[in-house]
Amino acid sequence: MAYLLALFAAVLVGAGYLLGSRRGRSREVALKSTLDERNEKLTLVEHELLRQSAIDPVTGLHTQQHFQEFLEREWRRAARDRQTLSVIMIEVDHFRAFNERQGKPEGDACLKAVADAMTPLVHRACDVIGRYGGAGKFGVVLGATDGKGALILAERLRLAVESLQKPNPASTTSQITTASLGVASATPDREAAWQDIELIAAAERALAHAKEAGRNKVTVDGAETLK
Secondary structure, eight states: OHHHHHHHHHHHHHHHHHHHHHHHHHHHHHHHHHHHHHHHHHHHHHHHHHHHHTBOTTTSSBOHHHHHHHHHHHHHHHHHHTOOEEEEEEEETTHHHHHHHHOHHHHHHHHHHHHHHHGGGOOSTTEEEEEOSSTTEEEEEETTOOHHHHHHHHHHHHHHHHTTOOBOTTOSSOSBOOEEEEEEEEOOOTTOOOOHHHHHHHHHHHHHHHHHTTSSOEEETTSOEEO
16 A cells, blocks of 8 residues: 555656646747747847938938948949949039928928939949938949940939929029939959049039039030030
8 A cells, every 4th residue: 555655656746747847848938939039020120220221211212321332332343343333423403592491391302202203213233322412412323334324324314303393493593403413434443442432523523513514414524514
């Protein structure tokens, strides 16, 4: 009898141990599942923050930082493949005056309309359009594109802005919103160091020439003003 009682007690202890062990494993599984779920949510939040940091909240275009990073990648690709890379700098004519006269909400709406008009024209994987510099300014990177191809696109961008027929009462150029554009191209050597400043500076010079020539024009660095 004592033997049976001892055996029964041992069975109960063993059963309790197994039950506790199973409960422990269940808690571990549940805890691991919770941690995995939280880690997944944190990863999604991090990805969303990175995405938002690369997008301008006013226009929905890429930020200047993303623009510069993209330009550097395309510069290195062009150097490796011995291809021509082009940059277009764009400025909405008299935008500061428009912003001051109409107010920031109207100014933001103007920039959004301009961005929406230009974006469909910059659609290749090796191209990007983004905000660059001060108010009313944009930049375009065109991978594997020579000066002639960049000039053609720049004129299409100019016409896209003009075709909005959006009134600009602060403009001394036109009664509607227009833009001036500067184009620059380069074929980097394989041994060339990263030289974003020189290419952008060339496009900025061309943009300045377009503005000096009366605005609402496209100018190629080192070439005549075109419209």
